Amino acid sequence: MTRTVRYVVFGLGATGIGLLGVFAILKIPAFGASSHPYRDASIPAAVKHATSNVISSINFDQRGLDTLGEESIFLASVLVISVILRPAGHETERRELSEGRPLDSTVLGGLVFLPIVLIIGLDVITHGHLTPGGGFQGGVILGTGIHLLYVAGTYRMFEKVRPVRPFEWTEAIAAGAFACLGISGVLVGASFLANVVPQGVFGDLFSAGTVPLLNGVVGVEVASGVVVLISKFLEQALTVRSDSGNPQGNGHTSRETKTPDGQHP
Amino acid sequence: MTAIIGVALTMVLLGGTAVVLTEKPARQAIMLSIYGVLLGILFLSLAAPDVALSQIGVGTAVVPLVVMLAVKRIETRT
Numbered sequence: 361m362t363r364t365v366r367y368v369v370f371g372l373g374a375t376g377i378g379l380l381g382v383f384a385i386l387k388i389p390a391f392g393a394s395s396h397p398y399r400d401a402s403i404p405a406a407v408k409h410a411t412s413n414v415i416s417s418i419n420f421d422q423r424g425l426d427t428l429g430e431e432s433i434f435l436a437s438v439l440v441i442s443v444i445l446r447p448a449g450h451e452t453e454r455r456e457l458s459e460g461r462p463l464d465s466t467v468l469g470g471l472v473f474l475p476i477v478l479i480i481g482l483d484v485i486t487h488g489h490l491t492p493g494g495g496f497q498g499g500v501i502l503g504t505g506i507h508l509l510y511v512a513g514t515y516r517m518f519e520k521v522r523p524v525r526p527f528e529w530t531e532a533i534a535a536g537a538f539a540c541l542g543i544s545g546v547l548v549g550a551s552f553l554a555n556v557v558p559q560g561v562f563g564d565l566f567s568a569g570t571v572p573l574l575n576g577v578v579g580v581e582v583a584s585g586v587v588v589l590i591s592k593f594l595e596q597a598l599t600v601r602s603d604s605g606n607p608q609g610n611g612h613t614s615r616e617t618k619t620p621d622g623q624h625p
Numbered sequence: 626m627t628a629i630i631g632v633a634l635t636m637v638l639l640g641g642t643a644v645v646l647t648e649k650p651a652r653q654a655i656m657l658s659i660y661g662v663l664l665g666i667l668f669l670s671l672a673a674p675d676v677a678l679s680q681i682g683v684g685t686a687v688v689p690l691v692v693m694l695a696v697k698r699i700e701t702r703t
Contacts, residue, residue, distance in 0.1 A: 500687065504686040
């Protein structure tokens with residue numbers, strides 16, 4: 361395919377889609393109008409299953425299959441990152457990192473905010489069916505919040521506190537638990553991912569059936585996935601270095617003397 | 626369209642332009658983080674708090690961190 365042919369094909373496709381877009385935009389309702397057919401269908405369905413947070417009901421109850429696909433995508437992307445970001449044949453992990461000390465204010469801020477962020481993350485996960493948020497949002501808060509330990513300390517200390525292998529296990533087990541909760545609906549006689557747990561009273565902590573269970577499972581998976589993801593990137597950025605042609609391959613290059621933030625030792 | 630939504634949309638417009646016009650990738654990651662907060666405010670003013678939480682969690686915390694770590698890794702190689 362020559363360049364001109366490519367441009368012609370692109371021009372035809374873009375014109376077609378542009379025309380369709382113009383026709384679509386001319387027919388959409390005004391901003392902030394009062395006709396919402398999806399709302400008229402989904403909110404009564406959410407209230408019928410005693411779920412206060414309609415978004416969580418849509419995510420885990422009415423369109424639970426889409427969320428299963430979304431969590432599989434997350435699991436697959438973390439898996440791909442783990443595979444791609446292994447040290448290559450000519451790279452080694454440095455054993456000694458010459459790191460500086462963080463500022464006292466950073467240490468204070470990190471230690472003060474760490475329990476607050478962890479509690480907020482747990483709160484967002486467990487109250488996903490009542491207040492805005494849910495499993496994914498709370499999982500991201502937990503997964504990034506634990507890195508306040510790295511910000512307030514050194515990388516070697518952080519590595520001791522955060523072993524990566526348990527987080528890999530919990531991520532995989534939680535992803536499987538999502539599918540198992542769906543299969544439990546089939547075993548009881550309803551459809552896959554149906555809401556078969558007793559639903560309770562609207563607004564209680566133990567309401568909405570399977571939605572808080574799925575929220576918790578997704579929260580564990582996303583938190584573990586974020587920790588594994590960031591751990592691979594931190595490993596690459598801080599510890600893995602190329603052997604620049606050293607025949608012994610012991611990794612001692614001239615870059616060894618640089619601290620991770622590029623200042624002189 | 627209320628005033629808050631108008632102000633939030635304008636800030637998102639300016640923030641997006643600022644992100645695109647930033648040169649170095651490390652600085653662009655920080656601008657992306659600020660842009661994420663502006664987008665979160667826009668989503669909140671449009672009555673979508675779940676989306677705002679997701680946006681702030683992913684677009685402000687995770688993606689700029691990953692970008693900056695990748696940039697650091699590439700820069701120490703060359």
